[in-house]
Amino acid sequence: MTLDVVISSLKEKFGEQIIQDEQLYDFRTITIRKEAVLPIVRYLYDHERFQFRYLTTMCGLHYPKTEQPFGMMYQIHSLVHNLRFRMKAFTVENDLTYDSLTPVFLSANWMEREAFDFFGFKFKGHPNLKRILNVEDMDYHPLRKEYPIEDRTRFDKDDTMFGRKPSDFDRKKLIP
């Protein structure tokens, strides 16, 4: 069993849902439409021969300068054949809802909460979608690229001499 068999089977079954297929270093990566994430994962999980039954990791991505700036990255693994590959599904800012993978993988629960916490993705069908590592009353998603590393909610620090300053726009927004 090789990854080629798996990917060509996916292409056959899901056709246009698969946008791109590339080999990035030692990882085969496919880019798919976001509607296809759950059906593909479920297909690979249930498939008698492929048996991709291990969700290695998933995380959010943000490429602000692209047409579809937000994305989720998934890595799944077939322990039986030792095959693993990566899937990416991109979207635009006003459509950040993905299907939750929790019906297939229990481990998706916290990973999706993490993606929600840091990027603001919503997951349809998630049992308990709330922030996981940051405080619940935070109103922004800190891993997005527009947020600098300095805490914008603080005014007591002036790091101008170190080449860092909170942007004026945000100061105006935050000062009542």
Add this chain to the structure above:
Amino acid sequence: MELNTEVKPGQKQYTTLNLGPTHPATHGIFQNVLKMDGEIIVDSEPTIGYIHRAFEKLAEHKPFYQVTPITDRLNYCSSPINNMGWHMTVEKLLKAELPKRVEYMRIIIMELSRIADHIVCNTVIGVDTGAMTGFLYLFQSREKIYEIFEEICGARLTTNIGRIGGFERDFPEAAWRKIKDFVKNFPAELKEFENLLTRNRIFMDRTIGCGPITAEKALQYSFSGPNLRAAGVDYDVRAMNPYSSYEEFEFQVPVGTHGDTYDRYMVRDEEMWQSLSIIRQAIEKIEKLEDKTSFHANIPSFYLPPKEDVYNNMEALIYHFKIVMGETDVPVGEVYHSVEAGNGELGFYLVSDGGRQPFRLHFRRPCFIYYQAYPEMIKGGFLSDAILTMSSMNVIAGELDA
């Protein structure tokens, strides 16, 4: 935190108990709100994030070299493994080929760290059953491992060992001597610890059947490392996707059957023996190598100048500064590299846009992923079993919260 504790007439009254955030048995700061029926846990909800330090955000603002100190604060019981994992990730991006000597030296350090990690975990399982002796006794061995790290890099806990591309130089003579002493003396020490606990009636009664998880559930929860293997799945990154020449070594992947606390203890115990054997093989292999002077891959833009030059020579200082501040060429790319850390598969997903720092760096932290199974594992058990389950899972708050 919303556990429904409202009592209706004729209904049983439950007690809400906060285990943590700063409970001595919670291995760091995280909270578990338990709903108790007498001493039986009916339901629970964990809350994490108390020590979240925004590692991923920090990493996106630090040059590649400066990310290393962030990684060794993940699982601080075995920080060198995290360091090596990060270095290997960047090397994969640079397509660097490492000299065999470096790879074997890394294996020695990584296996020593694994032993140190498992020592902490297994002795703490003992402590949570009330057996303090083993903890005090075996910690001397961990101390010896830390002394080796200290000889190599000057630090004990937050090690920062190695370079992108290998090592600055060979381990000092004293470190090699201490490694060989350790390999010679540790079996007897571990044997004595085993005599104390492994067949101890009280220990067995407390741990067998405590906090079990089936292989199927463990896979559903994406468990990895000793916790997954204790449930009977022989997934080990070192064997399945070898890195750093692990494919040349002979070792076994110990697996359990029931996935309970005792199995997790036994798997870690056996892994320490396997690690020892790997270290012995690595020392042998290094001694047989003809090339005794290569300690770095052929990536000159990442050669840090020798320290004495940095202190005495302006050009060397500038060059050193430039490398550390990220004035080096890193290609555009996207890599994932995972290593078998003390707790399981520690993965680094790195996106580089050719800039001086990672564009995106995601850590696959084994603790974070498997701790969500905790409520299910302790459900229906005693409170004291919940404590044991937590220590046998080896939850490290630094890795959990990132």
